[in-house]
Amino acid sequence: MSRIAPLEPPYPAEIAAQFDRIMRGAPPLMLFRVMAGHARAWVKFRGGSLLDRGPLSLRDREIVINRTCALNWCEYEWGVHVTAFAEAAHLTADEIRATVRGDADTPCWSSAEQALLAAVDALHVGATLSAAEFERLGAHYDADQILEIILLCGFYRTVSCLANALDLPLEPGAARFPA
Template identity: 35%
Template sequence: MRLKTARIAPLADAEFGEEQKDALGPMLETGRVLNIFRTLARAPKALKAFLAWGNYVLSRRNGLSAREREIVILRTGFLCRSGYEWTQHAEIGLRSGLTEAEVERLKAGADAPGWSAADQALIRASDELHQDQFITDATWAALGEHFDDKQRMDVVFTAGQYTQVSMMLNTFGVQLDPGQTLDPDLKGF
């Protein structure tokens, strides 16, 4: 975690006004509102727009499978040194078909042994987007061996969304939710 305390405190339930309640909608019905959403609820109009785009990225409308999407999200979160993002999506990645070994191996990147060619292309694309905001011709072609144009667009959309999310989490100092433990490789960032 980059910050030991929040710069922008998450709202408590008692602080939710009508705009926050409208933006948080179904989350309030489940009784579980994560710190990221409690923090973003301080800007309810932005939160509502953010959720609309985020719902696309995390839905079946995204052409990537849940496992492929989580490879991009986790690699992006790790490169951004976002402890909160990594912690949330490590759990989601496991539910989406990644193994614990694969989640751990994502930290090492595309050249770590054991990745398929498609997985390597996703990881390389995530790395290039992080480093240069551009996918090289070689990596674009490698993605094209496994993914259609819409799926390749979704790689960019997913990496871009989770770069933004990581920027917000890191800068606002969003702290882990109760019961979560920070990955030791992300301590001190």
């Protein structure tokens, strides 16, 4: 159980409609149920959502999210994303494992993906990119994509803090970190 109690069904109509839009008919995640019980937090949380069709490919978006969650030891959110998006993002088992156990230079990644992962790692460690890291990223991604990468890293660090600090139980059926 979460350290802050989640909403339990039946949900208020407006919250139920929001859950349906987000989850497309699947039961809402524990994280969403906890956040939705606190109006201000729920509004702010939903306002930061970056799962729309942004400037990054689904694959790049999921690499950023999975790596950010792994660096923050957030098995909860990492598992949700691997389960929900890895297949559609064409992430192989080796690539999924490398988001947790590899580094930016792991050979399964393309040169663009290595630059992407190096940027995620740098943002995690120092909350910035050196000139060389920014230039390397810029060789593969335009300004809109770079801003999206930075936003994703920040948002999913926040999501990781929420899931970890709330001690959310892992979602049933969600992927687990590789051994």
